[in-house]
Amino acid sequence: MTGRTSEPDDLEATLVSFAPRVYGLLLRLVGRPDVAEDLMQETMLRAYRSFDTYRPEGKFRAWIFRIAVNLARDWIRRRRREPSTSIEAEGDPLGRGTPAAHLPPDARMDRGERARLVEQAMARLPEADRQILLMRYYGELPFKDIARATGEPLGTVLARAHRALAKLGNLIPEDES
Amino acid sequence: MSRCPENTEWVLYAAGELPASRRSALEAHLEACATCRREAAVLRRGLAAMEVLDRDAPVRPEAMETLRRRLRAVAAHRPARRPIVLVLWHYRWAAAAAVLVAAALAWSLIPGPTETIQPPAATQATAPSAAQWLPDAQVQEEITEIAVGVEMLEGGENVKLSGAKAAQTDTGNDDSLDETDRMLEMLQAESDA
Numbered sequence: 001m002t003g004r005t006s007e008p009d010d011l012e013a014t015l016v017s018f019a020p021r022v023y024g025l026l027l028r029l030v031g032r033p034d035v036a037e038d039l040m041q042e043t044m045l046r047a048y049r050s051f052d053t054y055r056p057e058g059k060f061r062a063w064i065f066r067i068a069v070n071l072a073r074d075w076i077r078r079r080r081r082e083p084s085t086s087i088e089a090e091g092d093p094l095g096r097g098t099p100a101a102h103l104p105p106d107a108r109m110d111r112g113e114r115a116r117l118v119e120q121a122m123a124r125l126p127e128a129d130r131q132i133l134l135m136r137y138y139g140e141l142p143f144k145d146i147a148r149a150t151g152e153p154l155g156t157v158l159a160r161a162h163r164a165l166a167k168l169g170n171l172i173p174e175d176e177s
Numbered sequence: 178m179s180r181c182p183e184n185t186e187w188v189l190y191a192a193g194e195l196p197a198s199r200r201s202a203l204e205a206h207l208e209a210c211a212t213c214r215r216e217a218a219v220l221r222r223g224l225a226a227m228e229v230l231d232r233d234a235p236v237r238p239e240a241m242e243t244l245r246r247r248l249r250a251v252a253a254h255r256p257a258r259r260p261i262v263l264v265l266w267h268y269r270w271a272a273a274a275a276v277l278v279a280a281a282l283a284w285s286l287i288p289g290p291t292e293t294i295q296p297p298a299a300t301q302a303t304a305p306s307a308a309q310w311l312p313d314a315q316v317q318e319e320i321t322e323i324a325v326g327v328e329m330l331e332g333g334e335n336v337k338l339s340g341a342k343a344a345q346t347d348t349g350n351d352d353s354l355d356e357t358d359r360m361l362e363m364l365q366a367e368s369d370a
Contacts, residue, residue: 012245012248012249012252015244015248016241016244016245016248019236019241019244020233020234020235020236021232021233021234023234023236024230024231024232024233024234027234028230036234037236037237037240040236040240040244041240041243041244041247044244044247044248045247045248045251048248048251048252049251049255111229114229115229115230115231118226118227118229118230119230121226122227133227136192137227137230137232138232140232142192142194143188143189143192143194144194155185158185158186158188158189159184159185161185161188162184162185162187162188162220164223165188165191165219165220165223165224166219166220166223167223168222168223168224168226168227169218169219169220169221169222169223169224169226170219170222170223171222171226172222172223172225172226
């Protein structure tokens with residue numbers, strides 16, 4: 001959806017339809033289903049309340065994902081300020097801190113296992129780089145829209161994306177490309 | 178293209194976000210540059226690696242129901258937009274005044290019956306076309322009266338004329354017209370003499 005939703009009923013239905021995608025993004029950002037669920041709900045409520053501030057020239061999806069990413073950032077910052085409940089202390093469900101694993105060249109590894117390795121690799125990326133890739137993948141947004149949503153220059157966004165994609169790309173053997 | 182493109186441009190290339198002309202230029206460069214071929218291939222593999230991730234994560238039905246309920250609760254407390262009638266009611270006096278002004282303007286522009294709309298006397302004297310608004314007999318009468326008035330003014334009879342006109346205005350009956358006629362006759366006699 002790129003245009004402005006005019007009726008509240010339409011807005012509610014649109015937000016509900018975005019819920020699984022936003023939840024998927026948040027789950028990859030914070031790594032905890034319960035937190036991702038709470039943040040997803042908060043994202044939708046904030047979007048609903050502040051819909052009047054949405055500018056139709058931007059993509060609606062980018063606007064929603066920006067709210068979600070900002071909420072996830074806030075949550076991660078708060079967690080870091082709490083030493084007894086740090087991500088490292090609890091164990092990271094996304095495998096941050098796990099040694100890098102390369103995908104085997106043969107195709108016997110099932111999709112779930114490959115997904116787990118990719119998630120682990122993404123979890124090791126710098127947070128800002130990972131957010132760029134997640135917005136690109138889950139939001140299906142072009143990089144210029146991501147730059148607009150994050151408020152960063154396009155060059156910075158592309159530099160982050162290059163660094164992150166190069167790391168992910170090196171996981172996969174050349175003959176699988 | 179001799180120089181290698183920036184790394185960030187290869188990101189746009191791998192993601193398919195370059196304009197066609199620029200994309201063609203980079204593809205031409207790839208044919209001649211093994212380093213950039215490797216660069217582009219790694220970035221493509223990086224994008225492909227993410228495709229194993231499910232974009233939509235299943236949300237618990239209870240969580241979806243909670244979301245719908247909370248959205249409805251927010252909607253219920255959201256101030257409703259004022260109906261347009263109420264908005265206009267706020268400006269009812271201005272709207273009424275505008276309607277009256279428009280009606281008066283329209284009324285003044287519509288040609289009505291000849292008895293009710295008459296151009297000013299001065300206009301009649303200087304604009305012959307205005308005579309079309311009046312019956313011929315009335316036009317002649319008006320012209321005569323005005324011509325006499327002009328003659329009187331030229332003859333220095335301002336006081337007598339204004340007195341006669343004032344009497345005509347005050348009484349509004351045929352006697353005043355007779356008085357005027359008599360005065361005009363007297364003036365005509367003086368003029369002849």
